[in-house]
Amino acid sequence: MKRNAFVASLAAWGMCLALPTLVCSDERMLEGAKKEGQLVFYSGIPVPDAQEILSAFEKKYSFIKTTFYRATGPALVSRIQTEQRAGHHAWDVMNSTGFEPYVLVEHGYFGKYDSPERKHFPEGHKDSEGYWTTMYTTPHLVSYNTRLVSAKDLPKDYFDLLDPKWKGQLGLDSSDFEWYANLKKIWGAERARKFIDGLRKQNIRLIQGRALLTELLGSGEFAILANNYLQNVVEAKRKGNAVESLALDPVIAGAGLVGINKAAPHPNAARLFIDFVLSREGQELIVKTDRSSVRKDVAGNPLDMIKNVRMIPSDLNLGKNYLETREEYREILGIK
Incomplete structure (x- = not known):
């Protein structure tokens, strides 16, 4: 019996040598x-x-x-x-x-x-x-309540969110550090900081958790969520909520x-x-x-x-400065 097992093992080994790696x-x-x-x-x-x-x-x-x-x-x-x-x-x-x-x-x-x-x-x-x-x-993009924002009023770029008409009408995840870090890399630190500070001046609603923010957006708590995951919008729409995505350049993936x-x-x-x-x-x-x-x-x-919007993969190497990015983001937005 042992001899038969050995022969079978040897045969399998020989077959393996004859096959692609x-x-x-x-x-x-x-x-x-x-x-x-x-x-x-x-x-x-x-x-x-x-x-x-x-x-x-x-x-x-x-x-x-x-x-x-x-x-x-x-x-x-x-x-x-x-x-x-x-x-x-x-x-x-x-x-x-x-x-x-x-x-x-x-x-x-x-x-x-x-x-x-x-x-x-x-x-x-x-x-x-x-x-x-x-x-x-997880594509990062803007989302909005379709009952509160008409097609003609949709922002054409991120800085349109700083228009005075959106004051008190915006939401943002209080832990969007990865998004901010990538904006700094793509736009440069000064422009990215100016944008986040501009959101703060809009009396933006800061809440942790995009899923919760998407629910609040759908219920009309605010008109626009400055950054969201595409999957949250897809799920909300499937449930019949008045939510839509808006892919502004760049979409950070x-x-x-x-x-x-x-x-x-x-x-x-x-x-x-x-x-x-x-x-x-x-x-x-x-x-x-x-x-x-x-x-x-x-x-x-x-x-x-x-598919018609520029999508840039998130640079995970930016995570090496995760703690510094987190503190800077929180400091700009006045999060204690």
Whole structure:
């Protein structure tokens, strides 16, 4: 019996040598994932959306049982750092938006995995070494209440928001640091600061949470939300709310990045999940949750709504100065 097993193993090894490297690698990854049998996914996306993605993954790979933990970006980063200090490596794959997750990349928490699916993702939506890829993008744009703002009054550029007629009629997320950092890079520090200060002088409503702000916009609490995620507008419109997006130049495309734990307890299952979520099949599931994909072969993509406007990927390297940017943004807006 042992001799037969050895012969079978040797034959499989010989076949692997005769096959392309990628095929052999895939086979080894599948066998490894079968032995691991688990995947732990940390993310900030809502539970129903995560369940839809994870259920499809489990259906495709029935030998893997998934576990999901949800928290917002800062809380997620804090949990991972706490676990790391305690020598506890619980997560396999992590996804979140904004500068917070990039802090983990910078401090060596992510491992390299250059998924073959990454070739479908343009520059600016992935790093050059395989640490992270944009699982979904979060286009930053203006949104407005269609009952309160007529087509003829729509702003033509961001600085039109500083027109006196919008005083007391604007809203903004009090933690839009990534947006501000990218405006500084694109416009220059002086112009970006002047714009944010101009918003302050408009008696802008400052509230944390774009989802909440979108609800308030739809109910008529204010007329225009100076910066929002496209997905929030798509979801609000689907629910029948009087909300519309307005893509002004430039649209900054935030990164909902995804990456693997350098010390993943289930590394093969983690790689399989990355391949799945970046594949056309996985990205079509992402689009069904109202999020946007930067893959060109995904149908029904919300990005099709703004394809005629310049879209610039968020520069995550700006996250290296995250604390300074946050304090500057808060200081300009008078947030204590």
